[in-house]
Amino acid sequence: MACMRVAVVGGGIIGLSTAWQLALEGVEAVVLERGEAGREATWASAGMLAPNLEAEPGEEALLPLLLESGRMWPKFAEQLEELSGIKVNYRTEGAMAVALNRGDVEELRFQHSFQRRLGLDVKWMDGEEALEMEPNLNRNILAALYSGSDHQVDNRLVVKALKVALQRSGGVLKEHTEVKRIIVEGNRVRGVMADGLVIGADYVVVAAGAWSRRLEGIPDNAKPPVRPVKGQMLSVKTPGNNPLLTHVVWGPTRAWGMTYLVPRLDNRILVGSTVEEMGFDKSVTAGGLMNLLRGAWEVFPPIYDLPVDEVWAGLRPGSVDDAPILGPTEVEGLVMAVGHFRNGILLAPITAEAVVKYILEGGLPEVAQPFTMNRFRKEVAK
Ligand SMILES: Cc1cc2nc3c(=O)[nH]c(=O)nc-3n(C[C@H](O)[C@H](O)[C@H](O)COP(=O)(O)OP(=O)(O)OC[C@H]3O[C@@H](n4cnc5c(N)ncnc54)[C@H](O)[C@@H]3O)c2cc1C
Numbered sequence: 058m059a060c061m062r063v064a065v066v067g068g069g070i071i072g073l074s075t076a077w078q079l080a081l082e083g084v085e086a087v088v089l090e091r092g093e094a095g096r097e098a099t100w101a102s103a104g105m106l107a108p109n110l111e112a113e114p115g116e117e118a119l120l121p122l123l124l125e126s127g128r129m130w131p132k133f134a135e136q137l138e139e140l141s142g143i144k145v146n147y148r149t150e151g152a153m154a155v156a157l158n159r160g161d162v163e164e165l166r167f168q169h170s171f172q173r174r175l176g177l178d179v180k181w182m183d184g185e186e187a188l189e190m191e192p193n194l195n196r197n198i199l200a201a202l203y204s205g206s207d208h209q210v211d212n213r214l215v216v217k218a219l220k221v222a223l224q225r226s227g228g229v230l231k232e233h234t235e236v237k238r239i240i241v242e243g244n245r246v247r248g249v250m251a252d253g254l255v256i257g258a259d260y261v262v263v264a265a266g267a268w269s270r271r272l273e274g275i276p277d278n279a280k281p282p283v284r285p286v287k288g289q290m291l292s293v294k295t296p297g298n299n300p301l302l303t304h305v306v307w308g309p310t311r312a313w314g315m316t317y318l319v320p321r322l323d324n325r326i327l328v329g330s331t332v333e334e335m336g337f338d339k340s341v342t343a344g345g346l347m348n349l350l351r352g353a354w355e356v357f358p359p360i361y362d363l364p365v366d367e368v369w370a371g372l373r374p375g376s377v378d379d380a381p382i383l384g385p386t387e388v389e390g391l392v393m394a395v396g397h398f399r400n401g402i403l404l405a406p407i408t409a410e411a412v413v414k415y416i417l418e419g420g421l422p423e424v425a426q427p428f429t430m431n432r433f434r435k436e437v438a439k
Pocket of ligand 1: 066067068069070071072089090091092093094095096097098099100101102103104105106234235236237264265266267268269272287288289290329330370371372373374394395396397398399400401402403404
């Protein structure tokens with residue numbers, strides 16, 4: 058096993074986590090990253106690990122995978138911190154979704170009954186209880202949902218830690234190395250072409266996020282149906298001695314979208330996020346920021362006076378059914394780890410485990426089995 062070589066295309070959270078876990082198993086894992094590792098969707102993310110409050114009708118099939126990965130996160134974070142010596146600020150205060158008018162209350166009621174039917178850890182609170190937990194929210198809050206099982210992590214610190222952990226486990230990260238082509242001979246992957254060189258590999262793992270479909274050399278029947286879905290965000294600074302918020306807070310649905318606030322331990326509050334079909338355009342727009350601020354101010358009026366710290370946008374890798382694509386393809390040795398859409402930070406541990414299991418044992422964990430490329434083939438055949 059020690060001489061097995063795996064090339065991972067893309068150094069976002071998915072590629073780095075997968076390569077790290079492969080390296081821990083003694084596999085020779087090399088990550089090829091076009092730019093700086095973790096600077097695309099992974100950088101742009103809010104780091105919420107939130108399968109409970111975010112559960113919506115239509116996503117029932119994905120839920121077991123999200124919950125399983127959520128259960129894996131505490132150990133994943135602990136192992137990562139231990140090996141890298143870098144804290145990733147895994148936080149367990151929980152998340153709440155608030156209602157400001159009667160319509161919002163009805164929407165929360167609907168959401169709550171759906172989530173309870175699925176056995177999720179979501180509790181109903183009246184406005185007073187919500188304000189006790191978060192006294193700086195809008196005083197007109199009528200009701201809220203709270204989940205103590207929805208956690209968060211600092212995704213940028215996770216990247217920093219993963220880079221160290223990967224190298225300390227014997228893996229290799231090559232940044233500024235663009236994969237120009239995946240080399241397939243007959244029906245078997247042979248490696249990748251990067252930096253004008255052929256890098257031979259027994260397995261190639263595609264983890265190139267929103268760009269995965271653009272990789273050359275993948276036959277049409279193995280190309281993952283993934284597209285970019287833009288998300289804009291901003292952050293504000295809180296006074297050093299007062300974080301103002303301690304829980305993740307979701308505002309109600311509005312015509313301009315939905316807003317959430319994520320307090321961080323480094324005196325920032327992140328505000329996200331737009332969901333836009335804009336191709337590969339990553340520009341931050343006045344309209345995008347306006348919508349985010351409008352939503353944030355409605356829920357959390359003190360934001361008005363806080364200094365803006367940063368604005369940014371990233372591209373979520375969205376698949377046709379918004380669920381990830383994991384495991385084998387029609388090409389022997391070509392493995393997918395793409396399409397994580399809004400949940401790539403949450404899904405990193407289970408994705409890494411699924412790819413490791415597939416490469417070492419030839420099968421996927423049961424919970425990951427519905428998420429192979431096969432599901433699209435069946436749809437075509439119908
Ligand atoms: C605004 C926003 C908020 C989000 N919030 C959350 C959240 O709260 N919780 C959550 O779980 N998820 C969240 N997500 C989703 C999450 O960030 C993504 O699902 C996840 O980061 C995807 O990781 P990835 O490694 O697949 O992709 P990426 O991080 O995009 O990494 C792909 C990498 O591949 C590289 N690459 C591409 N082509 C090549 C090539 N030819 N050769 C070499 N390298 C290549 C890219 O440079 C990039 O670094 C959010 C996303 C956005 C945009």
